Amino acid sequence: MIEQQEIYFSYLGNGVIAQFAYGCRIFEANDLRVSVDGVVKALGVDYTITGIDDVQGGEVTFVAAAIPVNGAVVELQRVLSYKRAVSYIQNGDFRPQTVDADQDYQTALLQQMEFTLRRVLLVPPDANADDLTLPPLATRKSKLLGFDINGKFGLFDASYTVVVQQGIAEAATLIRADASAGPVNIDLPESGEVVVIKTDDTANPVIIIATGGKTILRQASVELSVQDEALRLKADGMNWYRV
Known part of the structure; x- marks a missing residue:
């Protein structure tokens, strides 16, 4: 037995x-x-x-x-x-x-x-089964599954953020950004030199964002929208400029 x-x-x-x-x-x-x-x-x-x-x-x-x-x-x-x-x-x-x-x-x-x-995700007894139904394939392509601010299950843009670290000994930091699944945010460090390249051929943008109140080319952010488009930036202590 x-x-x-x-x-x-x-x-x-x-x-x-x-x-x-x-x-x-x-x-x-x-x-x-x-x-x-x-x-x-x-x-x-x-x-x-x-x-x-x-x-x-x-x-x-x-x-x-x-x-x-x-x-x-x-x-x-x-x-x-x-x-x-x-x-x-x-x-x-x-x-x-x-x-x-x-x-x-x-x-x-x-x-x-x-x-x-034992190896699957479980929901509490009070969960609404309708809230857990996946939408059609065409709707969920290139999307992420997640939860909104109310804890409700849903679809979200497949984007992600890269937080750039300052290069060692003034060396430039190279970021190869693949936005094929969704927009990519690039958060710049406080100082240094950064090279960002958009590697994919989709229309999804690579968004380079200044932090700490700085600007990039006198703007809060700039976008790369074409495959292999690149931007080399250097901070002068106050803002970011093209090199």
Whole structure:
């Protein structure tokens, strides 16, 4: 009988160890997904397995050519098909071992669902389901999912801000700004020399913004709107000017 079990096991390879344990019941060899650094390995080619139908689990043994290298992430996870494996008919097989195996499989599926639910975002009970519905694909392209000032779920422009640090020993700071997903704001430092290049070919602007009450070319901000357009700026202690 299956009791509470973990269904996921993670290890780090060291280039020497070939055996890795899993501590849950699997019903068939293919119920255990084995991967190394995210790449699923092939049963009978990369590894063999013991402990099939053992409630305590067993071991995966990699063949010599497939032993995980040092630092590789080895993942073992029970992944079952969502199916009903036993059909009960009148005057058919209703022996305890048959019923117990059937219930174990259903319990294992519930554990699989619980494992998945532990890794998803949850909302409080008072959340309105309508507020969590994604808009159509065309509407949400190049948008970010987020929450407004009222905590309501919604779409926002995919923009971001780069806060520029002053270069070391008067060296110019180079900023390559990619605005393909949305407008990019470049917040200049208090002083120094900065080169900003717009690298993408979209119409989204790269907005260079002065801070600390300074101006850029006598304006609060300037925009780059064409691919490969660049601006080299230097602060004179009061404001920013083109170099």
